[in-house]
Amino acid sequence: MSFFNQRGIFLQLLAPSIINPREAQVSMQLSRKELGWDAENEAQTETLVDSVYVTAISADGGQSFNIKEVRSDVDGDGDIDSDDKAKLLALAKAYSSILNP
Known part of the structure; x- marks a missing residue:
């Protein structure tokens, strides 16, 4: 997420399981960044809010x-x-096909 875009998607391709080596799991976190102020340390803070967690399994x-x-x-x-659901499934499939994220 940048200063100009307060929304972000974090993706992680998890390793296949020992039981099923063809298994693929994509963990997705959709969040919004909220800026705040830490008065004690006089510093700007960033917090992820409204997070949605989804795991797609293949x-x-x-x-x-x-x-x-x-x-x-x-x-x-x-x-x-x-x-x-279709949008999240398309995102998982696209991300799993990227070789070097």
């Missing part, structure tokens, strides 16, 4: 993903529906 090496439940309106259209 059993076929990242060709397709599944998310158990989406609990937030990530696309901002006012409802939690299949469009939110």
Whole structure:
């Protein structure tokens, strides 16, 4: 996140499990940055707020993903529906295909 953009997405591709070497998991955190002021130390602070955590899991090496439940309106259209899930699944698939993030 930068000074000009207060929203961010943090992605992490987790290592496959020993049980299923073709498994891929993408951990996603969607957050908003809130600036504050620490009067005691006279310093600006940054805090992540309104965080949403989602894990997308693939059993076929990242060709397709599944998310158990989406609990937030990530696309901002006012409802939690299949469009939110589709956007997160597309993000997970795209991120898992990047070789050197």
